[in-house]
Amino acid sequence: MVEVIKVGGSLAEDSVNLITLCQELGALAKSHKMLIVPGGGKFADVVREFYRNFDLPDTVAHKMAILSMDQFALFLSSITPNSQTTYVLEEARGLSSTGILPIILPSNLMFQKDHLEHSWDVTSDSITAYIAGLLLAKKLILVTDVDGIFTEDPKKDLDARMIEKLSVNELLDWNKRTSVDKFLPRILLKTRVDCYVVNGKHPERIKAILKGEKTICTRIIF
């Protein structure tokens, strides 16, 4: 059973913390079967800019954004010891069994069998959940630059309160922007994988989730 971890693009804003996180993930892969799906980060931000400036079709922007994930994957691999990029999920499963940390290049998979909606509601969160579903993963860990899902945007509102547990249905009805994309709860309802949203600036929290221990994060429950 492999655990699927998304490393969010926003973490690249702080290079020291991201390098530390990647070193920890590379080490954790020796004792936990896990794989990384990359975010899109700044690479995807440029796609959004072109989408707006040139009024691009959603399907084209979606493909361009998936290439941003490939770029982020290549980048992550170069700063993550004990890692290897792959286009193929079965190869990733094999690598994780030998203690190597696979980093997925999602383009081939998503260009060939993408059953997801092509819109900005589907970003790397939903794509990671989709991959977790294909792999029948037990845990899906979305690593971001905030502690979890908040009642309000924690970067703007001091009164924002982190939510420890949130049901998929509550997330479906959520009408505010959160740290995860809008489509995620719809995929989780199908794949029924346990999902955690956690802060990558504290790698020990990821370790705790992998071990099934209590830590600071948001758990999305059914």
Next chain:
Amino acid sequence: MVEVIKVGGSLAEDSVNLITLCQELGALAKSHKMLIVPGGGKFADVVREFYRNFDLPDTVAHKMAILSMDQFALFLSSITPNSQTTYVLEEARGLSSTGILPIILPSNLMFQKDHLEHSWDVTSDSITAYIAGLLLAKKLILVTDVDGIFTEDPKKDLDARMIEKLSVNELLDWNKRTSVDKFLPRILLKTRVDCYVVNGKHPERIKAILKGEKTICTRIIF
């Protein structure tokens, strides 16, 4: 015989002009066998930023930058009538014979048989020249946002003078930044394809080059 045209990423800074250019190119493909190789533009700029911030290996940055060209290709195709993206040069040649404008996605080709140096001296100019060589193209047209190669940077120096003809050896010995990448003359020496640097804000100049007529541009000669 197919003509190879690179559409530079900097042209996306002016959306109206770029859309006009792409419409003209789509129309020209009906009477000229030609294909497009994309630049990297803002997508490649983000790669440069990561390269600096994370001290990435050249080989990794090179691959990430080639994915930027795929992104720009998808983008160009969505604003170019009568165009089709392809990973395969032979397919591109076939499309161009039927009057369709192929836009190359260079990643597969470059990841598989890349004999070029992996450094920032090799950008989409050199990659386009390499592809022109593989296709035994007669003309290589580098479309950029300035009139050609200048004695000084025309965006900074009012005394900058455009050079109508420049030999490959002069370009090899050139020690200033120009509108083309540093590796280009080395590839041109091998492929011996006629190379033109031209301003994409004046599509009629590209048409003149395709027809063998005199126009404002820099021609690189042997």
